[in-house]
Amino acid sequence: MAPPSDDQEAPLVDIGGGVMGPAFVLSSDVESVAGITDLLLSPDLIVEDGTGKPDADSYVSVPDATDYLAKFGPFPEWAGADIEQQKRWLRTATRDGIDGLYYGWFRGTIEHLTQALQMPRMGLSDDDGRIINPGTNPLRVQSATALLAAALSTGEILLPDEEGSQTGALIERTESGTGIGSTTLRWSDAGGVTTSVKVRRQVEALLSPLFEKGSNTQVTRS
Numbered sequence: 279m280a281p282p283s284d285d286q287e288a289p290l291v292d293i294g295g296g297v298m299g300p301a302f303v304l305s306s307d308v309e310s311v312a313g314i315t316d317l318l319l320s321p322d323l324i325v326e327d328g329t330g331k332p333d334a335d336s337y338v339s340v341p342d343a344t345d346y347l348a349k350f351g352p353f354p355e356w357a358g359a360d361i362e363q364q365k366r367w368l369r370t371a372t373r374d375g376i377d378g379l380y381y382g383w384f385r386g387t388i389e390h391l392t393q394a395l396q397m398p399r400m401g402l403s404d405d406d407g408r409i410i411n412p413g414t415n416p417l418r419v420q421s422a423t424a425l426l427a428a429a430l431s432t433g434e435i436l437l438p439d440e441e442g443s444q445t446g447a448l449i450e451r452t453e454s455g456t457g458i459g460s461t462t463l464r465w466s467d468a469g470g471v472t473t474s475v476k477v478r479r480q481v482e483a484l485l486s487p488l489f490e491k492g493s494n495t496q497v498t499r500s
Contacts (some may be wrong), residue, residue, distance in 0.1 A: 323365050328414045330393035336368040336423065337376060337397065337415060341426035343368060355431035361382070364427070371426035374436040376419060383489045392452070404487040418488060422481045429477040 326334040338346075340361055347353045356364065377396055386401030389412055390471055397419055402410040426436060 292371045304397045307309045323368060326393075326395050326415050328398050330388070330390035330398055332390075332392045332394055334394045336365075337395065338368060338420040338423045340364050340368065343427060344418060344422050346424045347428050350425075350427075351432065353428040356428045359431060363431075367427040367430040368423060370430055370436065375426035376423055376485075378437055380485060380489075383393055383485075385488060402488060406487070410488070416488065418484045425477055425481050425484070434477070447500045 323336045324331060324334045325336050325338060325339045343364070344356070347356055351357070356367075359367075372395065381396065383397055384399060385403060386399040388396065389400050391396045397415050398413055399410070400412050402412075402416070431438065474479065
């Protein structure tokens with residue numbers, strides 16, 4: 279097909295990732311078109327696969343998270359979102375959820391000093407004494423990440439501000455010794471945008487068999 283003449287507009291075609299661009303691009307413009315595409319698309323998820331990736335940013339892939347949530351849903355907000363938004367939710371669920379809310383709660387130690395996330399771990403076992411093999415990303419952690427991402431899809435926040443009176447602010451922290459349930463956090467419900475107690479309980483039910491006892495935290499709502 280011949281390129282259009284000076285008084286014709288080039289037809290638009292999909293130049294990748296659903297981004298529309300001119301069918302005929304001068305070689306000098308190729309770099310700029312690719313740059314626009316990169317800006318519109320978020321980077322691919324780097325999913326931890328048990329090897330201890332130094333740049334991992336999610337415990338679970340979008341397809342695996344979607345499969346899990348389809349089984350235990352419905353989660354219409356997640357299902358109706360585009361894949362780019364789903365990737366962002368999984369990154370936040372990993373950073374603010376598993377590696378934020380539950381940092382330091384898991385048994386054992388990280389396998390590699392250079393790994394980005396809390397998994398994989400050495401010395402990780404569950405409450406029944408079953409050893410979680412080193413070099414693995416536990417299914418419980420993947421499932422919990424998917425649940426936290428589903429919570430984000432409804433507009434909830436995972437790490438409310440601990441100071442001030444903003445919506446979802448932490449208004450009380452009570453320490454009562456050591457052991458399970460020794461720390462109680464009370465979150466403000468002002469405005470209705472807070473981490474769901476139900477989701478947190480589901481997540482902690484999944485993860486608690488892997489926790490070092492004495493690290494558990496009770497969550498209550500004012």
